[in-house]
Each structure stands twice: as C-alpha cells, then as structure tokens.
Amino acid sequence: xxxxxxxxxxxxxDSTYLAGALFAAFLLFxxxxxxxxxxxxxINISVEGMLLSGAFTSAxxxxxxxxxxxxxxAGICGGLIVAxxxxxxxxxxxxxxxxxxxxxxxxxxxxxxxxxxxxxPKTKIVSTWEIPLLSDLPLxxxxxxGQPWPFYLxxxxxxxxxxxxxxTRFGLEVRAAGENPQSADVSGIDVNKRRRQAIYYAGFTxxxxxxxxxxxxxxxxxxxxxxxxxxxxxxxxxxxxWTIRGTIAGCILFAGALSFRLSIQGLGYQLNSELLQSLPFxxxxxxxxxxxxxxxxxxxxxxxxxxGLK
Amino acid sequence: xxTVAKPATDEKRASRARQSARLAEWLVLYLLSILGAxxxxxxxxxxxxxxxxxxxxxxxxxxxxxxxxxxATLGAAAPLLLVALGTVISARxxxxxxxxxxxxxxGAAFATYFGFLIGGPGSVxxxxxxxxxxxxxxxxxxxAALLRFWRGVPEVLSTLLLVAVAGQAVAYGLRWQGLLLAPxxxxxxxxxxxxxxxxDRRLPVQTIFGNSYPISxxxxxxxxxxxxxxxxxxxxxxxxxxLGRNPRAAQHSxxxxxxxxxxxxxxxxxxxxxxxxxxxxxxxxxxGNFQLVPGFSANIGWxxxxxxxxxxERALICIPVALVFAALRTGSGFVSSTGVEGRITDVxxxxxxxxxxxxxxxxxxxxxxRARAATTART
Numbered sequence: 001x002x003x004x005x006x007x008x009x010x011x012x013x014d015s016t017y018l019a020g021a022l023f024a025a026f027l028l029f030x031x032x033x034x035x036x037x038x039x040x041x042x043i044n045i046s047v048e049g050m051l052l053s054g055a056f057t058s059a060x061x062x063x064x065x066x067x068x069x070x071x072x073x074a075g076i077c078g079g080l081i082v083a084x085x086x087x088x089x090x091x092x093x094x095x096x097x098x099x100x101x102x103x104x105x106x107x108x109x110x111x112x113x114x115x116x117x118x119x120x121p122k123t124k125i126v127s128t129w130e131i132p133l134l135s136d137l138p139l140x141x142x143x144x145x146g147q148p149w150p151f152y153l154x155x156x157x158x159x160x161x162x163x164x165x166x167x168t169r170f171g172l173e174v175r176a177a178g179e180n181p182q183s184a185d186v187s188g189i190d191v192n193k194r195r196r197q198a199i200y201y202a203g204f205t206x207x208x209x210x211x212x213x214x215x216x217x218x219x220x221x222x223x224x225x226x227x228x229x230x231x232x233x234x235x236x237x238x239x240x241x242w243t244i245r246g247t248i249a250g251c252i253l254f255a256g257a258l259s260f261r262l263s264i265q266g267l268g269y270q271l272n273s274e275l276l277q278s279l280p281f282x283x284x285x286x287x288x289x290x291x292x293x294x295x296x297x298x299x300x301x302x303x304x305x306x307x308g309l310k
Numbered sequence: 311x312x313t314v315a316k317p318a319t320d321e322k323r324a325s326r327a328r329q330s331a332r333l334a335e336w337l338v339l340y341l342l343s344i345l346g347a348x349x350x351x352x353x354x355x356x357x358x359x360x361x362x363x364x365x366x367x368x369x370x371x372x373x374x375x376x377x378x379x380x381x382a383t384l385g386a387a388a389p390l391l392l393v394a395l396g397t398v399i400s401a402r403x404x405x406x407x408x409x410x411x412x413x414x415x416x417g418a419a420f421a422t423y424f425g426f427l428i429g430g431p432g433s434v435x436x437x438x439x440x441x442x443x444x445x446x447x448x449x450x451x452x453x454a455a456l457l458r459f460w461r462g463v464p465e466v467l468s469t470l471l472l473v474a475v476a477g478q479a480v481a482y483g484l485r486w487q488g489l490l491l492a493p494x495x496x497x498x499x500x501x502x503x504x505x506x507x508x509x510d511r512r513l514p515v516q517t518i519f520g521n522s523y524p525i526s527x528x529x530x531x532x533x534x535x536x537x538x539x540x541x542x543x544x545x546x547x548x549x550x551x552x553l554g555r556n557p558r559a560a561q562h563s564x565x566x567x568x569x570x571x572x573x574x575x576x577x578x579x580x581x582x583x584x585x586x587x588x589x590x591x592x593x594x595x596x597x598g599n600f601q602l603v604p605g606f607s608a609n610i611g612w613x614x615x616x617x618x619x620x621x622x623e624r625a626l627i628c629i630p631v632a633l634v635f636a637a638l639r640t641g642s643g644f645v646s647s648t649g650v651e652g653r654i655t656d657v658x659x660x661x662x663x664x665x666x667x668x669x670x671x672x673x674x675x676x677x678x679x680r681a682r683a684a685t686t687a688r689t
Contacts, residue, residue: 045466093672094671094674095667095668098466099619100664100667103660103664104664106612106656106660106663107663108660110656110657110660113656114358114651114653114654118359228470231467235467235471238467274479274481274485275478275482277478281475285463285475288461292462293462293463308678308682
C-alpha cells in the first residue's frame with residue numbers, strides 16, 4: 001500500500017482510460033480548430049467561449065428536438081456565431097484579438113448563464129456504439145472504441161484537418177498567412193480572409209466539442225460548464241509546437257491530468273482536493289515551461305496584418 | 311501679401327472642417343454602437359418575459375438613487391480602478407496580462423496572512439497590509455514573468471492558467487490554521503474563513519450624506535493620476551511604450567526586454583494585489599466582512615481588466631469607466647427583484663465592452679482606406 005500501488009491501480013483500471021479518452025477527445029475537438037487558427041496567425045482565446053456557446057446551443061437543440069444530430073448541428077452553429085464575431089472584429093475591423101476574445105468569453109459566460117436559467121434545457125447522454133473486436137482490446141479497447149457515437153467523429157475530423165492544412169492549396173495559404181503575411185499578400189492571398197476562415201474552422205470544431213460535452217461527456221448543461229478547459233486546449237497547441245501530432249500528444253497528456261483527478265477519488269485514494277483541482281492547470285503550466293521554448297511558433301502569430309503597414 | 315495669405319486661411323479652414331467632421335464621425339460611431347448594445351440587452355430582457363424599463367430603474371436604484379448606494383458604487387469602483395491601472399501598465403509594455411483575478415486573490419491572501427503576523431501601531435498596520443497585498447500580487451505575476459522571459463511561455467496563457475491555480479491555493483490556505491484559517495472559536499459555523507481584521511487594520515471610512523466609502527477611493531484616484539503622469543512624462547514610461555510598440559528597436563536602444571517587461575508585468579500584478587488588500591481592509595460595502603473566504607475575488611479582477619480594455623489603456627479614462635462598471639455591479643443586486651435574472655448585467659457589461667471596441671477599429675480601417683486613396687490619387 002502506498003504511492004506506487006496507487007499509481008499501478010490507476011494505470012490498470014479501465015475507468016481511467018475511459019475518462020481519459022473522453023477528456024482527450026473534448027480537448028482535441030477544440031485544439032484541432034485552434035491549431036488551424038494559430039497556423040493562420042491568431043491566438044484564438046475565444047475558443048473557451050466557442051465551446052461554451054456550442055455546448056449551450058446544442059443542449060437547446062436537443063431539448064427542442066430530442067435528436068442528437070440536430071444537437072450536433074446546433075452546437076456547430078453556436079461555435080460559429082462566436083467565431084463570426086471574433087473573426088469580423090479582429091480580422092476585418094482589426095481590433096486586438098486578445099481583447100475581442102476575452103470579451104467574448106465573458107459575454108458568452110454571462111449570456112449562457114442568463115439563458116440557462118430562462119430555458120433550462122434538458123438533455124441526456126446519447127447511446128453507445130461498440131465497435132466489434134476492437135472494443136475488446138484490453139485497457140484501451142473500451143476507451144477508444146466503446147464510446148457514444150459522436151466520439152468517432154474525431155477519427156474523421158483530425159486526419160481531415162491535417163490533410164487540409166498540409167496537403168491542400170487552402171492549407172498552404174492558411175500557413176502562409178501565419179508565417180509571412182506580407183509575402184502572402186504580395187502573391188495574391190487575401191491574408192485576413194484566410195485568417196477569418198481559419199477562425200470559422202475553429203468555431204466549427206469547438207462547436208462540435210461543445211456538443212460533445214453535452215451529448216457524451218456530461219449530459220446536462222451547467223453554468224460555466226467548460227471551466228477553463230478551452231485554455232488548456234490552447235496550451236496543448238503550444239505544447240505540441242504547432243504540429244497536429246504534438247497537439248494530439250498535448251491533449252492526451254493534459255487529459256491524463258484531468259482524468260487522474262477523477263480516477264484517484266473513484267478508486268478510494270485520498271489526496272488534497274485543492275491540489276487535485278489545480279493539477280491539470282499545473283501540469284499544463286509545467287509542460288509548457290519545459291517545451292514552449294523548444295518549438296518555433298508561426299512567425300506572424302498574434303500579429304495583426306494591415307496592408308501597407310510594416 | 312493677400313494672395314499668399316488667402317490659400318493659407320483656406321487650408322486652415324479646411325483642416326478645421328476635417329477635424330470637426332472626424333469628431334462628429336467618432337461621436338456618431340460611439341453613439342450607434344452603445345445604442346446597439348443597449349438595444350440588444352433590452353431585446354433580451356423583453357424576449358425572456360421581462361420589462362426593460364423596470365430593469366433600468368432597478369439598475370439606477372441600486373447604483374445611485376437609493377440611500378447609501380452611491381457610496382457603495384464608489385467603494386466598488388476603487389478596486390476596479392486599481393486593477394485597471396495595473397493592466398494599463400503591463401499593456402503599455404506590450405504584455406497581455408489577463409490573470410488579475412488570481413493576482414488579486416493572492417494579494418488578498420498575503421494581506422490576510424501578514425496583516426495578522428505583524429503587529430504595529432495603528433496606521434502602520436494598514437500600510438503594511440496593503441504593501442504585502444501588492445507584494446503578493448507582484449509575486450504571482452512574477453511567476454508568469456519568469457515563465458515568459460526565461461522559458462518562453464506566452465504570458466497570455468500562463469497568467470490565465472494561474473488564475474485557476476490561485477483560487478485553489480487560497481482555498482488550500484484556508485484549510486490550515488497556520489496559514490489563513492481562523493481559530494476554531496472565531497469560525498462560527500463556516501469551515502473555510504479567515505480571522506476578521508481588527509478595527510485598527512481596516513481602512514478609514516468617510517461618510518457623506520449617508521453614503522460611506524473607504525478611503526481606498528481617494529487612493530485609487532491618486533494612483534490613477536500618478537500612473538498617467540509616469541507613463542506620459544517619465545523616461546521609464548517612454549521606455550515601456552517603446553518596448554510595447556517595437557521590442558526589437560527597444561532592445562537595440564538599451565531597453566532590456568527581460569527587465570522592463572518583467573517589471574511591467576509584476577507591477578500589473580502588484581496593482582491587482584493591492585486591490586485585493588484594499589477590498590479586504592475596506593470591506594463592508596460590497597466585499598464581505600473584513601475576512602478572506604474562498605471566491606473572495608468575486609470577478610473584480612476580470613471586470614477591472616475589462617475597464618482597462620474599454621479605456622483603451624489610458625489611465626485617466628479608467629476612472630469614469632470604472633464608475634460605470636461599478637454601477638452595473640452594485641445595480642445588479644437590485645435587478646433580480648424585477649423578476650429578471652440578475653446575470654443580465656453580465657450580458658450588458660459584455661455587450662457594452664464589445665460595442666466600445668467597434669468605433670476605434672472602424673476608424674482605424676477608414677483612416678487606412680483614406681490614406682491609401684490619397685497616395686494612389688497623388689501618383
């Protein structure tokens with residue numbers, strides 16, 4: 001009995017992997033879009049607001065129609081609304097992207113809290129699809145292949161996003177807008193348009209992430225349901241050095257910290273609750289302290305582009 | 311002579327006309343966007359079955375009209391202003407510090423801990439308490455500064471993540487009697503609460519026409535004037551500005567990014583911590599009972615940050631903006647009596663901030679377009 005026993009228990013229990021996969025999936029939905037936005041040159045801190053807004057609209061969508069598909073689409077719309085405001089204000093009107101993002105986060109927090117009391121949408125977790133054979137794998141089988149069906153969207157979304165960014169003309173233009181907007185502009189790319197589109201994409205995936213939170217992970221909308229995990233998704237992108245593989249690794253690491261908190265209590269071990277609560281954030285900060293300076297950010301990250309200046 | 315003078319006056323008249331046209335444009339833009347924000351808020355209230363006139367009435371009652379309320383509004387404006395000033399300083403150096411909420415909580419915790427540790431005569435206690443609040447906030451921001459300038463972690467993210475950690479750290483401190491927790495006898499039926507500050511450790515209170523407020527109100531206004539002066543008129547302020555506008559040029563002319571950047575970030579944290587200490591020692595009005603509890607910061611950090619953003623990083627403009635936001639805050643308690651959810655004030659606040667971001671951005675784009683049109687016309 002001791003520290004190592006506890007670790008052994010945690011690493012051999014199915015529930016750890018099950019909870020970890022859910023947290024990782026949620027982070028990954030947000031981080032995938034955030035990654036695209038950052039490759040285009042925006043640190044999109046309104047991803048928190050996009051997740052929250054997507055979660056709320058998807059809860060309302062489910063409440064009205066009892067259909068998970070409609071809820072997913074509603075979640076996408078919720079994410080896109082926030083993305084639209086962020087993109088138009090920061091890359092058409094050239095307001096400061098952090099200021100806009102922060103304001104949007106606070107606005108969405110207030111708005112969803114207000115509307116939640118008025119509407120109080122009722123939702124539940126959707127049915128599980130077990131993938132035959134694969135879900136029988138030990139430890140990770142249930143975690144990766146025995147989840148409610150919106151989980152599997154990730155298996156399409158992430159490779160499709162990687163293909164889009166690395167293998168298409170659009171992706172090249174997005175990356176050019178983030179690396180060297182002046183040259184991109186000269187070669188005929190509408191830099192701010194590409195950046196706006198990248199933010200819309202972040203809104204799209206974060207909206208899905210919000211819907212995932214409602215339909216798969218928690219099952220009921222609550223006030224400030226996202227609770228800062230959008231920021232952890234941003235940290236995962238930075239931790240991953242602005243590559244998709246690194247981002248996935250970051251999401252898995254930070255999700256491990258998030259699910260550790262649950263599983264250590266589930267297995268009956270006692271640890272200081274404040275430490276456990278702040279563990280994901282501490283792991284994120286420490287992870288970034290070790291890796292943030294080893295990676296190279298997109299050269300024009302967080303720099304607004306105005307033609308003729310600079 | 312007359313032939314020379316005439317075009318000159320024409321030029322002058324034209325430039326004056328241009329200027330007043332610009333001013334009118336600014337005013338119209340601001341009016342339109344504020345009106346838009348108010349309209350959307352009113353629509354929201356009406357759509358959810360409320361009555362917007364009674365909401366406005368309640369807001370005014372709670373913030374100004376009812377007896378003693380404008381004193382409460384002033385008391386709430388003081389920490390908002392302090393937080394905003396710190397934000398202005400770090401923003402001037404081009405650093406995006408958005409962790410004031412956590413820095414404020416740590417500042418309040420430091421003030422609690424050292425406020426009880428150190429015993430001195432009367433007013434010394436108060437000064438020490440405020441000073442340690444500032445130190446606590448500065449140290450917490452210092453973590454972010456260290457991560458930024460030593461390990462290359464963007465301060466946007468580290469300050470933000472540290473907010474969550476700060477809240478838990480304070481809650482942890484409130485579990486141990488050696489740290490922040492009050493002795494069992496003073497706790498009553500609550501389990502996470504600090505000892506109450508003695509009367510010799512509280513900020514003096516001023517009462518005018520039945521409205522009372524702590525003197526932190528005067529302190530914060532004084533701080534605003536000092537910060538405005540230092541940023542506009544001192545070499546140090548100029549260096550910060552240089553760092554913010556062009557870090558590479560600043561580095562070449564001998565302004566160390568590490569030193570000045572860290573100083574700006576930590577000073578920002580110090581102001582947030584000071585606000586926390588002032589809330590603790592000012593107490594009574596909107597911020598509890600001269601004792602630390604979990605969740606003590608009560609969104610003052612976030613709102614103070616918004617104040618600085620709306621004031622567009624000018625210290626003196628922060629004063630009226632802080633008053634408006636404090637009024638929304640003190641008014642919000644009265645809104646729920648009209649049957650409308652009190653959180654509508656959060657929405658109004660967010661919409662207002664968003665609306666106030668629009669005019670400068672629109673003007674910037676229009677100016678660029680005009681300048682480009684002028685250059686193409688000339689060539």
